[in-house]
Amino acid sequence: MNTPAVETFDITRRFDDLVAVDSISIKVEQGELFGLLGPNGAGKTTLINMLSTMIPPSNGTARIWGVDVTNQPSRVRQNIGVVFQGTTLDDRLTGRENLDLHGRLYGLPKQLRKQRIDEVLELVELDDKAGVLVKTYSGGMMRRLEIARGLMHHPRVLFLDEPTLGLDPQTRNHIWDYIRRLNHEENVTIMLTTHYMEEADQLCERIAIIDHGGIKALDTPENLKDALGGDVIIFGTENETQASLLCKLYDENGSAGHVYYKDDSVSIMIQDGTHQIPHLLKIAIEAGIDILSVDLHRPTLDDVFLSHTGRDIRAEETSDVDRITYKLQGRRR
Amino acid sequence: MSDHGQGFKQDIHTAFNTVYTLWLREMLRFKRSKSRIIGSLATPLFFLVILGTAFNSSFQMRGGGGQTDFGFLAPGIIGMSILFSSLTGGVSIIWDREFGFLKEILIAPVPRFFVALGKALGGVTTAMIQGTLLMLIAFLLGVEYQSYLGMAASMGVMLLIGLGFIGLGIALASHTESHEGFQMIMTFITMPVLLLSGAFFRIGDLPQWMKTLVYLDPLTYGIMALRYTLIGETEIPINICLVALVLFALTTIGLGGYVFGKAKL
Ligand SMILES: Nc1ncnc2c1ncn2[C@@H]1O[C@H](COP(=O)(O)OP(=O)(O)OP(=O)(O)O)[C@@H](O)[C@H]1O
Ligand SMILES: [Mg+2]
Numbered sequence: 001m002n003t004p005a006v007e008t009f010d011i012t013r014r015f016d017d018l019v020a021v022d023s024i025s026i027k028v029e030q031g032e033l034f035g036l037l038g039p040n041g042a043g044k045t046t047l048i049n050m051l052s053t054m055i056p057p058s059n060g061t062a063r064i065w066g067v068d069v070t071n072q073p074s075r076v077r078q079n080i081g082v083v084f085q086g087t088t089l090d091d092r093l094t095g096r097e098n099l100d101l102h103g104r105l106y107g108l109p110k111q112l113r114k115q116r117i118d119e120v121l122e123l124v125e126l127d128d129k130a131g132v133l134v135k136t137y138s139g140g141m142m143r144r145l146e147i148a149r150g151l152m153h154h155p156r157v158l159f160l161d162e163p164t165l166g167l168d169p170q171t172r173n174h175i176w177d178y179i180r181r182l183n184h185e186e187n188v189t190i191m192l193t194t195h196y197m198e199e200a201d202q203l204c205e206r207i208a209i210i211d212h213g214g215i216k217a218l219d220t221p222e223n224l225k226d227a228l229g230g231d232v233i234i235f236g237t238e239n240e241t242q243a244s245l246l247c248k249l250y251d252e253n254g255s256a257g258h259v260y261y262k263d264d265s266v267s268i269m270i271q272d273g274t275h276q277i278p279h280l281l282k283i284a285i286e287a288g289i290d291i292l293s294v295d296l297h298r299p300t301l302d303d304v305f306l307s308h309t310g311r312d313i314r315a316e317e318t319s320d321v322d323r324i325t326y327k328l329q330g331r332r333r
Numbered sequence: 334m335s336d337h338g339q340g341f342k343q344d345i346h347t348a349f350n351t352v353y354t355l356w357l358r359e360m361l362r363f364k365r366s367k368s369r370i371i372g373s374l375a376t377p378l379f380f381l382v383i384l385g386t387a388f389n390s391s392f393q394m395r396g397g398g399g400q401t402d403f404g405f406l407a408p409g410i411i412g413m414s415i416l417f418s419s420l421t422g423g424v425s426i427i428w429d430r431e432f433g434f435l436k437e438i439l440i441a442p443v444p445r446f447f448v449a450l451g452k453a454l455g456g457v458t459t460a461m462i463q464g465t466l467l468m469l470i471a472f473l474l475g476v477e478y479q480s481y482l483g484m485a486a487s488m489g490v491m492l493l494i495g496l497g498f499i500g501l502g503i504a505l506a507s508h509t510e511s512h513e514g515f516q517m518i519m520t521f522i523t524m525p526v527l528l529l530s531g532a533f534f535r536i537g538d539l540p541q542w543m544k545t546l547v548y549l550d551p552l553t554y555g556i557m558a559l560r561y562t563l564i565g566e567t568e569i570p571i572n573i574c575l576v577a578l579v580l581f582a583l584t585t586i587g588l589g590g591y592v593f594g595k596a597k598l
Contacts, residue, residue: 053595056440077440077442082440084436085431086437088433088434088435090362090432090437092362093358093362097361101354102437102441104350105438107346133365
């Protein structure tokens with residue numbers, strides 16, 4: 001059995017009274033592309049900061065490639081690359097100079113440094129911009145340069161904190177490609193954080209859902225979705241009272257799987273949804289609740305997130321307008 | 334060679350490498366900021382020309398061995414420019430924090446003390462380039478220095494002053510998180526240090542309370558040493574000046590390196 005790439009043991013971090021990361025124990029295997037999915041303030045960055053030795057845990061510890069983050073931080077640092085949530089480039093230098101300084105800090109000899117700079121620049125397709133001041137780069141280009149820099153010294157584990165935050169969908173897709181490629185071609189173990197469902201879904205081999213500092217679920221995206229049962233049915237009702245009433249009815253009735261309501265709609269996770277709808281509708285009608293709309297789909301990660309946290313990840317950070325646009329885009333696909 | 338010896342050699346190599354890398358970064362940035370170089374020379378030159386002319390016409394020199402006011406002022410103004418640029422260089426850690434680059438340095442597997450030292454040497458090099466340029470410009474404007482050797486020696490003095498104040502800047506900036514902090518440092522350190530240093534006046538005739546403050550000001554010893562090397566005049570023996578400057582530089586660099594080592598994100 002190989003040493004895990006990342007293993008945490010009840011790792012905890014407090015800021016005064018606030019528990020930002022609450023006793024998390026997870027294991028990431030070598031070569032994995034692992035995702036931490038959670039809303040703003042879930043504790044993702046705090047966890048990454050502890051794993052990358054930037055802040056000490058309040059309790060518990062972690063090992064990166066078998067090396068303890070609290071006892072041997074400098075040995076851990078040799079083994080990891082980190083792309084932080086905000087930019088950490090020197091924007092008054094060129095892309096190549098940023099990479100060169102990084103190579104020097106990690107002790108790469110001249111010849112290797114040169115070769116490596118060319119390799120990573122090619123990987124993120126920034127060769128033609130290498131001699132230009134970073135100040136003039138777009139957000140996506142800066143992100144790519146940072147990923148390239150994190151790879152310079154052949155880290156065993158690469159931490160990416162929200163690698164595509166705030167980027168447009170096209171750039172995001174590009175960055176996903178780079179991440180996949182470096183996971184395969186460079187054989188780097190990758191642990192990334194995100195609050196984008198599609199990112200976790202499409203990119204990561206396994207994901208951990210993190211909320212309020214704790215891990216709520218951990219598995220492959222497929223397994224997480226399958227665990228909800230075969231289908232998701234969503235009934236639209238007139239108002240929240242009706243929704244909650246209906247929710248309670250289904251709960252008592254017991255024939256439905258997991259049931260939740262949010263605002264005026266009720267979500268039911270159930271096997272063989274197509275054949276269950278008539279029965280469920282009957283229960284509603286008998287109780288005098290008007291059903292205004294019916295939607296049936298395979299579970300998405302949104303449903304997974306909702307079922308584990310009782311909240312909709314997007315509701316908390318995206319404005320309504322954004323959410324509508326998002327849904328429209330989703331339909332068009 | 335023993336394992337221990339290998340490890341030690343490796344450590345020395347890492348230390349040197351770290352210092353050089355951080356120094357190189359400062360140089361690359363300096364190279365790009367031509368306007369900053371000109372700007373940083375303009376302020377001291379205004380001081381030199383305007384103050385020098387004003388002093389000349391408004392009051393007679395007392396006991397100044399035949400040197401013009403320009404000659405008396407030039408070392409003071411050079412010291413001032415070293416003070417400004419080295420403090421700014423040290424305090425630039427605040428900007429590194431603000432723009433994120435600090436994380437890139439802190440995450441690297443290198444000893445932080447040498448990171449701070451490299452940054453200090455980079456800033457000092459910048460300050461010395463400015464100080465030397467200023468010295469030459471003053472020369473072209475007619476200031477008479479005592480000898481070429483003295484001019485060369487003054488660069489050594491610039492180095493010591495620079496190290497002292499950049500170390501101080503790093504120590505103060507390592508735990509400062511904001512613009513306001515930067516403003517505070519600049520206001521409450523730069524001006525008193527400059528004005529009390531004897532850069533603009535002779536200290537012999539001052540009232541006792543002020544003399545005490547002047548002797549407590551590390552820049553005083555720098556200005557005196559510059560004046561000694563450049564125009565052969567000083568009110569404090571050069572040996573004392575040099576000892577004071579070396580102690581000041583060692584203390585602040587040590588302190589700066591230590592405090593930076595404890596710096597948080
Ligand atoms: N230095 C700090 N001092 C005090 N509280 C902090 C500090 N850093 C983080 N926190 C708190 O810890 C919690 C977790 O923050 P963290 O940055 O880890 O969340 P996150 O999952 O990365 O969120 P986001 O998606 O917004 O980046 C938040 O409530 C935050 O306010
Ligand atoms: Mg974060």
